[in-house]
Amino acid sequence: MKIDAADKANGELKRLIGKRIQTVRSRLGRTAKWVAIRMDIDRSTLSQIETGTIHINAVTLFKLAAILRCDIQDFFPTVPDSSSLTERDVELFAQENAQAAVFLKKAFKPKKS
Amino acid sequence: MINEIEQQVEKILTKYGIKNAPVSVKEIAKQHDISIAKAPSDKFSGLLFRKENGQAFIALNSDESPVRQRFTIAHELGHYFLHPNKSSFVDFRDNKKNILRGPKEVQANRFAAALLMPKKFLEKDVAALASEGLTEEHVGFLAQKYNVSEDAMTFRLMNLHLNPIT
Numbered sequence: 001m002k003i004d005a006a007d008k009a010n011g012e013l014k015r016l017i018g019k020r021i022q023t024v025r026s027r028l029g030r031t032a033k034w035v036a037i038r039m040d041i042d043r044s045t046l047s048q049i050e051t052g053t054i055h056i057n058a059v060t061l062f063k064l065a066a067i068l069r070c071d072i073q074d075f076f077p078t079v080p081d082s083s084s085l086t087e088r089d090v091e092l093f094a095q096e097n098a099q100a101a102v103f104l105k106k107a108f109k110p111k112k113s
Numbered sequence: 114m115i116n117e118i119e120q121q122v123e124k125i126l127t128k129y130g131i132k133n134a135p136v137s138v139k140e141i142a143k144q145h146d147i148s149i150a151k152a153p154s155d156k157f158s159g160l161l162f163r164k165e166n167g168q169a170f171i172a173l174n175s176d177e178s179p180v181r182q183r184f185t186i187a188h189e190l191g192h193y194f195l196h197p198n199k200s201s202f203v204d205f206r207d208n209k210k211n212i213l214r215g216p217k218e219v220q221a222n223r224f225a226a227a228l229l230m231p232k233k234f235l236e237k238d239v240a241a242l243a244s245e246g247l248t249e250e251h252v253g254f255l256a257q258k259y260n261v262s263e264d265a266m267t268f269r270l271m272n273l274h275l276n277p278i279t
Contacts, residue, residue: 084168085148085162085164085170089162089164093162093201096201097201097203099156099157100157100160100201100203103152103154103156103157103160103172104160104162104170104172106152106153106154107150107151107152107172107173108148108150108170108172109150
């Protein structure tokens with residue numbers, strides 16, 4: 001159950017990063033072919049990265065930023081700040097201690113996950 | 114265990130270059146990305162909640178005094194550092210309830226005392242202050258300097274065998 005949730009989160013993140021790569025590439029007016037040639041990868045591989053089908057590693061991501069001359073942060077969603085306690089977290093905690101979960105929720109006002 | 118706690122606190126103080134009282138417990142929490150938030154509560158002084166990814170959260174009772182809240186942060190940091198395998202700790206306002214729940218609460222209290230009133234700092238201060246024994250005024254002064262309650266300071270001095278008040 002835990003692993004399923006983690007897998008799902010990883011998959012979503014992969015898609016999100018892929019989508020951002022595509023957005024940056026289009027914004028800069030570069031075709032997939034143009035990028036793939038300079039990255040020395042197949043166009044299909046780039047497409048898989050952009051659809052979040054496969055993982056992109058740190059080195060490839062760095063090269064991509066260098067080729068597109070963009071900021072590497074452009075490829076990532078905002079890192080959740082430390083106040084990112086979600087309602088789901090509180091629900092999990094409530095199974096252990098309902099009263100304390102109310103206190104936690106009041107203190108951190110979690111966002112919907 | 115008591116010695117281990119003292120040692121662990123010393124490591125933390127060294128790591129963050131903390132050399133003087135009052136010890137900034139908020140800063141230590143910040144260094145560990147532990148976020149702190151407050152809410153009123155009839156029942157709880159505080160709690161520590163750790164997510165699966167290790168991110169930790171400390172909730173404090175906003176109704177309690179700043180000195181008490183500071184102690185609670187130090188206490189929750191105790192759980193954070195001493196008890197890494199448990200995801201949450203709840204601390205009741207009624208301290209008897211806490212202590213009855215077993216050694217982890219006592220350990221966290223020890224940690225809090227050691228962190229807020231580090232042994233080395235106190236030994237130095239006491240030596241400089243009162244070669245002929247501490248008076249109540251001294252305890253008051255030290256409590257203010259370390260930003261802790263006078264009760265907490267008295268206990269700590271006794272535990273360190275630093276001249277209980279004559």
